[in-house]
Amino acid sequence: MKTLVFFGAARRKGHTKAMVDLLIEHLDGEVEIIDAYREPVKPCIDCRYCWRVNGCSIKDDMQDIYKKIEEADNVVFASPIYFHSITGPLKTMIDRLQVYWAAHVRKDKPEGFQRKGAMLLVGGAPDFEDQFLGGDIVLRNVFNDINAENLGMVTLANSDVDSIDSRPEVKEEIIALAKKMNEANK
Numbered sequence: 001m002k003t004l005v006f007f008g009a010a011r012r013k014g015h016t017k018a019m020v021d022l023l024i025e026h027l028d029g030e031v032e033i034i035d036a037y038r039e040p041v042k043p044c045i046d047c048r049y050c051w052r053v054n055g056c057s058i059k060d061d062m063q064d065i066y067k068k069i070e071e072a073d074n075v076v077f078a079s080p081i082y083f084h085s086i087t088g089p090l091k092t093m094i095d096r097l098q099v100y101w102a103a104h105v106r107k108d109k110p111e112g113f114q115r116k117g118a119m120l121l122v123g124g125a126p127d128f129e130d131q132f133l134g135g136d137i138v139l140r141n142v143f144n145d146i147n148a149e150n151l152g153m154v155t156l157a158n159s160d161v162d163s164i165d166s167r168p169e170v171k172e173e174i175i176a177l178a179k180k181m182n183e184a185n186k
């Protein structure tokens with residue numbers, strides 16, 4: 001089983017990383033992390049090349065990332081919430097997945113699920129309604145575009161004060177999500 005993690009945090013050792021590490025610890029198979037803050041991926045320019053051709057006109061590191069998505073059994077998005085959504089560098093990378101959305105235009109979108117998806121989100125503020133909604137909407141739609149079955153989302157709120165160590169139920173949720181991913185790929 002191959003898992004590709006899109007890591008959207010600026011801090012290398014923050015709460016998002018702690019959640020990713022715990023997930024990985026309980027996942028079967030190989031894991032590769034794409035670090036959105038450290039990948040020189042250019043923004044989508046809506047050139048509409050992908051409306052005609054199944055590929056992206058911008059020849060940068062994203063070309064390799066498309067291949068990795070194709071080979072992945074699981075795609076995980078892990079991000080802090082910045083101003084009610086995922087972080088900018090991760091969003092830049094996600095915009096480059098327009099090539100998958102454009103399958104609707106090209107009329108070559110594959111039928112059914114081709115992989116599984118999962119989300120890990122962190123918010124510094126104390127828990128409030130819709131704290132994670134912005135990220136959730138973006139990522140659920142990405143899963144739809146990349147034909148990924150959404151296996152679930154784990155959130156950590158109040159990370160200005162709390163961590164997964166002070167919130168054992170969040171740890172349990174992450175472990176349960178990893179097990180669900182393992183099972184779903186058997």
Ligand SMILES: Cc1cc2nc3c(=O)[nH]c(=O)nc-3n(C[C@H](O)[C@H](O)[C@H](O)COP(=O)(O)O)c2cc1C
Nearest residue numbers: 009011014015016080081082083084123124125159
């Ligand atoms: C620019 C910026 C915007 C933020 N916006 C929000 C927000 O809208 N909601 C929230 O709950 N936390 C917000 N936070 C807090 C982060 O989600 C929090 O610090 C989180 O722990 C960062 O993840 P990390 O620990 O992996 O670095 C924001 C932080 C920054 C730096």
